[in-house]
Amino acid sequence: VEYILMATRTNNADTVKEWDAAATPGSGDYSNKFGLKPQGDLTLDLKTANVLTIAEWIPASRQILADAPNLRSMIDNELMYQLRVTLENKVISGAGGGDFTGMTAWSGVQTRTHKIAANRGTTTDTMSDTIRRAITDLRLEFYDADGIVVNPAQGEALELEKDTTGSYLKTYDAVANRIWRVPVVETSAMPSTTALVAQFGIAAKLWDRESANIRVGEPGNFFLQNAVAILAELRAAFAVTRPKAIEKITW
Numbered sequence: 001v002e003y004i005l006m007a008t009r010t011n012n013a014d015t016v017k018e019w020d021a022a023a024t025p026g027s028g029d030y031s032n033k034f035g036l037k038p039q040g041d042l043t044l045d046l047k048t049a050n051v052l053t054i055a056e057w058i059p060a061s062r063q064i065l066a067d068a069p070n071l072r073s074m075i076d077n078e079l080m081y082q083l084r085v086t087l088e089n090k091v092i093s094g095a096g097g098g099d100f101t102g103m104t105a106w107s108g109v110q111t112r113t114h115k116i117a118a119n120r121g122t123t124t125d126t127m128s129d130t131i132r133r134a135i136t137d138l139r140l141e142f143y144d145a146d147g148i149v150v151n152p153a154q155g156e157a158l159e160l161e162k163d164t165t166g167s168y169l170k171t172y173d174a175v176a177n178r179i180w181r182v183p184v185v186e187t188s189a190m191p192s193t194t195a196l197v198a199q200f201g202i203a204a205k206l207w208d209r210e211s212a213n214i215r216v217g218e219p220g221n222f223f224l225q226n227a228v229a230i231l232a233e234l235r236a237a238f239a240v241t242r243p244k245a246i247e248k249i250t251w
Contacts (some may be wrong), residue, residue, distance in 0.1 A: 001049045001207050001237045008244075010041040016080060034101040047239065051209045054086050055233035062226045074229075075099065076214050079232035083212050089189040091206065092149065092196070092237050100238050103204060104194050106126055108243030114251045127158050127251070128171040132180050133191070134247040143199040143245040147185045149194045154251065155186035195249040204247035210235035 004217050010220060017035030025031050043166070056079055088233075094100035103109065112134050113127040135145045150158070158172040158179065172179045177186075183199070190196070212234040219229050 001051060001209075001239075002058075002242055003047055003049060003205065003239050005045045005047045005239070006242050006244075007043040007045060011207070012038040012040045014038050017118075022144040043077075045102045047152050049207070049239040050104055050214050050236045051207070051235050053233055053235050055231065056082055057229050059154070059222070060231055062228060065228070066120035068169040074232055079214065079230065080212050083232050083234055085189070087236065088187060089235065091204075092187070093191055093194075094238075101240075102238075103196055103198070103240060103246055104191070104248055106240040106243060106246070109240065110134075110141070110247040112137060112249050113246055114249060126169070126171075127154065128161060128169065128179060130249055131195070131197060132190070134249055135180055135182060138197065138199065138245065139245050141244045142154055143203075143242075145182045145199055147200045148179060148182050148195065148197050148219060149190050150183075150184060150186055151190045152186045152188060153192050154195060155184065158184075194251050195248065195251070196246060198246040200246075201240075203242050204238070204240045207237040208234075209237060 014145050016037050020035045023036060025033060052216045058075065058079070060071075060075065061144075071137040081219045090100035090102060093104045094102035096105055112130065114127065114130045131148060138145050156170075159174050161169040161171065163169060172184065177184045210233075212232060215233075217229050217231065218227075222229060
């Protein structure tokens with residue numbers, strides 16, 4: 001899949017004078033001093049994302065499937081669920097190479113390290129502080145965070161943050177699942193040492209080349225063994241198209 005990656009952008013948009021007495025006419029301008037419109041810049045690269053296959057299969061006895069009709073639907077649902085869990089893991093933290101390159105491993109995303117007393121003198125940021133600073137980092141690049149992704153352990157820590165008197169800070173609204181007005185998603189696909197703050201709506205793209213599906217076959221000597229193989233697979237490609245719209249936090 002070919003896609004456009006936006007590495008940098010330069011915004012020089014400004015008001016334009018109808019007549020600029022200080023302007024120096026160029027060749028062929030007939031001494032006109034009309035206002036000159038400013039030029040901006042976008043650094044765009046044409047990239048390619050490989051379509052990869054995620055699959056899993058299990059063997060099953062024909063007799064069991066015939067004797068327990070509900071078993072087949074349970075197997076299908078479980079296999080499809082496992083595909084979705086794996087795809088989520090790859091999109092977030094895939095290591096690249098022959099695999100998906102996830103958002104936490106993508107080159108060019110913004111980064112921030114949680115500041116604790118050991119590396120910041122006597123000042124310690126709460127986890128909520130660090131997330132708020134990441135939201136600011138995105139806004140300084142003219143992006144608005146529309147999501148925060150954390151590991152469930154960090155979600156718990158955010159919800160249980162207390163002040164020096166033992167009172168809950170309640171910066172994490174656990175009912176609305178929001179912190180600093182931005183929606184939070186807790187998932188085990190996110191490593192416990194990392195979090196993401198991003199404008200996900202424009203930061204990355206997932207191409208669904210072949211939707212998750214179930215197929216049944218009789219490979220090898222399964223026919224003689226009265227067994228079947230139940231296979232679930234999907235094909236997809238993934239890429240970060242605006243790296244600066246994502247910030248990776250290291251706890």
